[in-house]
């Protein structure tokens with residue numbers, strides 16, 4: 329029987345491991361982090377300050393353990409125009425994850441007032457679709473730290489499912505290199521061990537996947553995007569927004585999105601005005617940034633282009649106006665630094681992998697945010713999962729796995 333190795337257990341890796349294991353395929357998942365309880369996810373942040381602050385986590389579940397549970401289809405049309413149709417996969421995963429907007433009981437005062445004011449100002453405002461179970465979710469505002477009630481989907485669910493189907497999971501093992509012979513994949517290496525395989529899928533995320541590929545001579549790591557965002561906010565006494573479900577609404581402009589969002593940085597910026605954590609109301613502005621960055625062995629480079637800065641400024645001005653209408657004292661408005669939580673584009677379809685996500689090395693695939701050909705400018709998990717699911721089906725169909 330053929331051996332398949334998947335490197336990384338996040339949105340892409342967890343999905344493909346489960347997809348193959350559930351079909352009885354012999355699959356080994358190798359992850360550099362460890363198993364963790366979702367409530368402790370914040371302990372696994374592995375951030376980098378590279379011109380924007382990059383947020384990611386290293387553990388079983390990858391960065392899915394700290395998501396806000398936002399479940400949006402992104403890049404579907406773009407991919408379809410490239411000949412990649414993931415409609416079926418979107419439908420399957422939305423059902424599996426229970427994607428839906430949350431009931432009114434899960435909308436707090438701060439979110440409601442932002443939605444009301446944005447709508448009355450003529451902005452396209454809607455509830456954010458979530459992969460959060462409303463039965464067990466008790467709004468606490470802690471999604472991005474790890475859910476204390478395990479109420480949101482993470483790829484741990486898929487990893488556990490894969491384990492139940494007989495997958496082998498190796499933790500605390502960082503893959504450093506590929507083993508190739510005559511342009512064909514033969515396995516992967518960590519510092520002290522070799523793992524042989526007939527097929528390898530690299531799902532180490534938008535930063536580490538290109539590094540692994542580059543060490544085998546593949547020209548990956550160019551054209552990095554991060555979906556740059558800032559959070560703008562200020563003081564409104566006793567709003568208690570911090571403990572609400574974050575990003576529970578989606579406000580769409582033509583070229584950016586906004587969502588109600590608390591950041592501890594806003595609180596830090598407002599302490600000298602006598603603010604308490606309960607007095608802060610904020611909004612995130614997120615853009616599809618230009619693919620201006622690059623990843624190399626010992627550095628990551630990412631800068632905001634003039635167009636990016638213009639969009640962030642436009643979004644910040646708009647958010648400021650909405651927050652002002654919502655009752656935030658306009659003299660207290662402040663902003664976070666530019667950050668990025670969706671690094672990708674570094675092994676893009678059409679540049680580094682083909683439409684089946686295969687690299688120039690036969691039997692070597694990539695399946696994670698690195699394969700996006702364009703910045704989504706919106707939550708990417710659903711699309712990563714859909715692409716990984718599609719790859720699982722392709723591998724099962726095209727390769728003699730028995």
Ligand SMILES: Cc1cc2nc3c(=O)[nH]c(=O)nc-3n(C[C@H](O)[C@H](O)[C@H](O)COP(=O)(O)OP(=O)(O)OC[C@H]3O[C@@H](n4cnc5c(N)ncnc54)[C@H](O)[C@@H]3O)c2cc1C
Nearest residue numbers: 336338340360390391395396397398503696697707708709
């Ligand atoms: C705070 C925050 C909130 C977010 N909220 C949302 C949201 O609500 N909705 C949404 O759609 N998206 C959200 N995102 C983005 C989303 O989490 C990521 O885009 C997604 O998880 C990326 O999937 P991936 O498979 O590319 O990488 P990851 O999920 O990051 O997985 C990569 C895995 O590979 C492992 N790895 C790396 N290098 C190696 C190596 N050399 N050997 C072995 N293992 C390795 C890592 O430890 C990690 O487990 C959020 C991100 C952050 C930071």
